[in-house]
Amino acid sequence: MPAQPDRLFLDFQAALAGRYSLELELGRGGMGVVYLAREVRLDRPVAIKLLPPHHAGDERLRDRFLREARTAAKLSHPHIIPIFAVDEVNEFVFFAMAYVAGETLTERVRRRGPLAPSEAGRVLREVAWALAYAHSQGLVHRDVKPDNIMLEEASGRALVADFGIAGLVRGAAGLDGGEVIGTPEFMSPEQALGERVDARSDLYALGVVGYFALSGKLPFEAGKATEVLAKQITEPAPPLARVAAGVPRRLAHVIDRCLEKDPGDRPDTAEQLAAHLGIALEQRKELPVALRVFVANQTQVSEGPVVAAAFLLLIIAGLVMAVVDAARIQSRPSIWLFVATLVGGAVVAPAALIARQVRRLAGAGYSPQDLAQAFRVHLEEGRDARAFEHGRDPTVFERLMRILGLSGLVVAIATGVTLWLSVPWPYPAGLWGWFWPSVTIGLGSGLISVMRLQRRRDVASGF
Numbered sequence: 001m002p003a004q005p006d007r008l009f010l011d012f013q014a015a016l017a018g019r020y021s022l023e024l025e026l027g028r029g030g031m032g033v034v035y036l037a038r039e040v041r042l043d044r045p046v047a048i049k050l051l052p053p054h055h056a057g058d059e060r061l062r063d064r065f066l067r068e069a070r071t072a073a074k075l076s077h078p079h080i081i082p083i084f085a086v087d088e089v090n091e092f093v094f095f096a097m098a099y100v101a102g103e104t105l106t107e108r109v110r111r112r113g114p115l116a117p118s119e120a121g122r123v124l125r126e127v128a129w130a131l132a133y134a135h136s137q138g139l140v141h142r143d144v145k146p147d148n149i150m151l152e153e154a155s156g157r158a159l160v161a162d163f164g165i166a167g168l169v170r171g172a173a174g175l176d177g178g179e180v181i182g183t184p185e186f187m188s189p190e191q192a193l194g195e196r197v198d199a200r201s202d203l204y205a206l207g208v209v210g211y212f213a214l215s216g217k218l219p220f221e222a223g224k225a226t227e228v229l230a231k232q233i234t235e236p237a238p239p240l241a242r243v244a245a246g247v248p249r250r251l252a253h254v255i256d257r258c259l260e261k262d263p264g265d266r267p268d269t270a271e272q273l274a275a276h277l278g279i280a281l282e283q284r285k286e287l288p289v290a291l292r293v294f295v296a297n298q299t300q301v302s303e304g305p306v307v308a309a310a311f312l313l314l315i316i317a318g319l320v321m322a323v324v325d326a327a328r329i330q331s332r333p334s335i336w337l338f339v340a341t342l343v344g345g346a347v348v349a350p351a352a353l354i355a356r357q358v359r360r361l362a363g364a365g366y367s368p369q370d371l372a373q374a375f376r377v378h379l380e381e382g383r384d385a386r387a388f389e390h391g392r393d394p395t396v397f398e399r400l401m402r403i404l405g406l407s408g409l410v411v412a413i414a415t416g417v418t419l420w421l422s423v424p425w426p427y428p429a430g431l432w433g434w435f436w437p438s439v440t441i442g443l444g445s446g447l448i449s450v451m452r453l454q455r456r457r458d459v460a461s462g463f
Helices: 007-016 059-073 105-112 117-136 199-215 225-234 249-258 270-280 289-299 303-326 332-363 368-390 396-422 431-460
Strands: 020-029 032-039 044-050 083-089 092-098 102-104 149-152 158-160
Touching (some): 007 032, 007 044, 105 199, 117 149, 117 158, 117 249, 249 270
Antiparallel strands (some): 032 044, 102 149, 149 158
């Protein structure tokens, strides 16, 4: 912003004398200059957007600007910045709109980084509502981007600016030499080709806005506008989860769907998109206490207790076999008892306890579908935390546990078979020195590996 009013400021103020008092310049770009002003008669702050004088000289563009600005002025929606007046005075063509104290979505992300998923989802849904209303009035925005989304300072509410206006200024030339209206980084493929666009083009742009809000990055960037347009047309957008791992799966899926090249693969309407965003933002469904306790007991298990239980189970199984051997019943049944103790302690006993709890819940009137829903809600609620804690790819520790588990089990099976074949003769010397450590390492490492794998499936899989 210049320290001294420039010639354009002074000339424009002279033309507006008695109606508006210009206070300062808020910003400028290829599509115009925005001033903070005060409406004299109503004594209220307004923002005035002035069509650049060199564009105002184009009669076709001037008429189109006025026509669509007047159409946009008829919009009345909580998430659309209202236009108070559209006018032309001498060579100046402008419109006055409500002044919103706050910052653009671009400024917010640049200043504080990507939005939290809950905040980003809320902002996107509010913009989708605004788009749905405008589309119902026959108006396509054509330049949905973070610069045109204001975040109100007092409430955080998202408001969309420049309906039917922002895209009027010529952007980069299309690849076929035609005119392209909008901002290359946020254009749909059909818009980049200079083809006729509909409401689904705005949904593509909103998908790019969401991508930027959640990751701080754009799906397509290049040094030249034509290169960006070429990518919009020919390259699939990188999945959002790849650049922003902490974004909830459902929200990332909504954004990725908006970025489909074929308009038919995107949400059909902005209303539908808002509904999808609402589902993605859905708060945890309130579960009955009995179901919450059951699900928590079945899922909140850490590696430490599991390994300790595995060691205890091995000791018990060993004691059982030692008692049998002490009674000089050194035969195959002694090994069967060892295996039965392991299986019973690791599988049968826990399964029996779970079955008992399930029967109690069934007696209280809960169906299997209720239990399935409870697990879905619990896993969905904790997916973000697990993604942050465990990531989406195996760690070095997990790979090591997998190798140790497989190696231990292979050695345990080999020595177990040898012990089996050696009965009823005395056990071969040194086999127990291999058998017990290998079983312990294989069982403990295998359990940890399986638990980590299941957690990763909880992060990546859908229901």
